[in-house]
Amino acid sequence: MPSGTAVSRRGAGADDDAAVAQIELIGVRKEFGDSRHPVVAVEGADLAIADGELFAILGPSGSGKTTLLRMIAGFEQPTAGTIKLGGRDVTALPPARRDTNTVFQQYALFPHMTVTQNVEYGLRVRGVGKAERRRRATEALEMVRLTGHAARKPAELSGGQQQRVALARALVGRPRVLLLDEPLGALDLKLREQMQVELKAIQREVGITFVIVTHDQDEALTLCDRLVVLNEGRIEQIGAAREVYEHPANRFVADFVGTSNVLDGDSARAVLGRPGTFAIRPERIAVLDPAAPAPAGQRTVTAEVAEVVYAGPITRVAATVTGSDGLPGPVRLTATLLSAEASTALTHGTRVVLAWPDTAVRDLTDLSTESEEDS
Numbered sequence: 001m002p003s004g005t006a007v008s009r010r011g012a013g014a015d016d017d018a019a020v021a022q023i024e025l026i027g028v029r030k031e032f033g034d035s036r037h038p039v040v041a042v043e044g045a046d047l048a049i050a051d052g053e054l055f056a057i058l059g060p061s062g063s064g065k066t067t068l069l070r071m072i073a074g075f076e077q078p079t080a081g082t083i084k085l086g087g088r089d090v091t092a093l094p095p096a097r098r099d100t101n102t103v104f105q106q107y108a109l110f111p112h113m114t115v116t117q118n119v120e121y122g123l124r125v126r127g128v129g130k131a132e133r134r135r136r137a138t139e140a141l142e143m144v145r146l147t148g149h150a151a152r153k154p155a156e157l158s159g160g161q162q163q164r165v166a167l168a169r170a171l172v173g174r175p176r177v178l179l180l181d182e183p184l185g186a187l188d189l190k191l192r193e194q195m196q197v198e199l200k201a202i203q204r205e206v207g208i209t210f211v212i213v214t215h216d217q218d219e220a221l222t223l224c225d226r227l228v229v230l231n232e233g234r235i236e237q238i239g240a241a242r243e244v245y246e247h248p249a250n251r252f253v254a255d256f257v258g259t260s261n262v263l264d265g266d267s268a269r270a271v272l273g274r275p276g277t278f279a280i281r282p283e284r285i286a287v288l289d290p291a292a293p294a295p296a297g298q299r300t301v302t303a304e305v306a307e308v309v310y311a312g313p314i315t316r317v318a319a320t321v322t323g324s325d326g327l328p329g330p331v332r333l334t335a336t337l338l339s340a341e342a343s344t345a346l347t348h349g350t351r352v353v354l355a356w357p358d359t360a361v362r363d364l365t366d367l368s369t370e371s372e373e374d375s
């Protein structure tokens with residue numbers, strides 16, 4: 001199978017991505033319905049995905065992410081724009097003539113066939129000889145660590161094992177691009193987390209481009225090199241997972257990717273003492289005893305604990321900032337603490353001091369205005 005380059009796997013810049021792009025979308029638009037009353041699913045998408053990259057398409061339900069994936073696969077035709085795979089214009093080509101394969105949330109394994117027969121099926125349809133089919137199916141099952149399950153039927157496998165069979169079936173054809181539409185959505189939380197690790201390891205091993213559609217922010221951040229955030233068919237931000245999380249492009253991204261305390265209007269003046277729109281990630285906020293010395297160089301506000309939620313390794317603390325010194329209130333802020341460091345004395349009504357460094361505050365004022373004007 002083709003290997004990804006070191007540059008693309010490390011998340012190259014936009015210019016580098018365009019130079020080695022495995023997938024390019026140029027001004028792609030998709031409408032459904034008739035011309036008099038069109039419903040726009042994707043609007044003006046410009047996107048370059050590098051060879052060998054693990055890329056996520058992230059967005060809420062109805063954001064256009066599955067439609068975007070289906071256009072890359074060839075199951076949907078764009079209303080306007082161009083789609084290129086490996087530098088070749090494939091906009092009008094059907095799925096069978098694109099060097100891609102797709103894994104859907106429902107794995108659609110043949111229940112009467114063994115694991116090996118399921119993996120071989122696509123090769124058999126294409127007329128590949130029996131010995132070559134068996135050799136390539138064995139290789140694919142080795143990749144997904146299912147060699148010992150080759151003779152089993154799908155009903156004898158766990159959900160995670162069935163997912164890996166679907167992966168092997170998609171990989172056995174040696175596509176240059178593997179498209180995965182909510183591939184872990186049917187799994188329970190623990191198995192989903194295990195399969196995230198498995199997927200990342202498999203992608204690293206085979207070295208081909210993986211594009212994963214998901215609505216799960218944690219899954220996108222865990223899996224991908226880079227991601228695109230969609231909202232109502234429009235691209236809100238493209239970037240490395242860390243960049244998108246720590247430097248959201250606008251209020252929508254700050255709200256949707258992870259959790260943020262978004263402050264504007266009176267809430268910004270109450271907490272930060274100035275107008276505008278700002279975001280503070282909960283894990284950047286410390287919860288302190290009011291009797292403790294104020295940390296140097298940090299902004300502090302007094303608050304009252306409204307709720308404490310223990311969640312295993314972390315504890316979430318919601319606290320209410322009351323207005324003081326002429327500032328409006330109340331405003332609720334959420335802090336996320338490591339449970340090992342969270343005081344058991346934190347209960348409803350406890351007076352605390354919330355503190356954070358200036359670097360924790362993301363100013364979205366101009367960005368939020370631009371986003372509203374664009375929409």
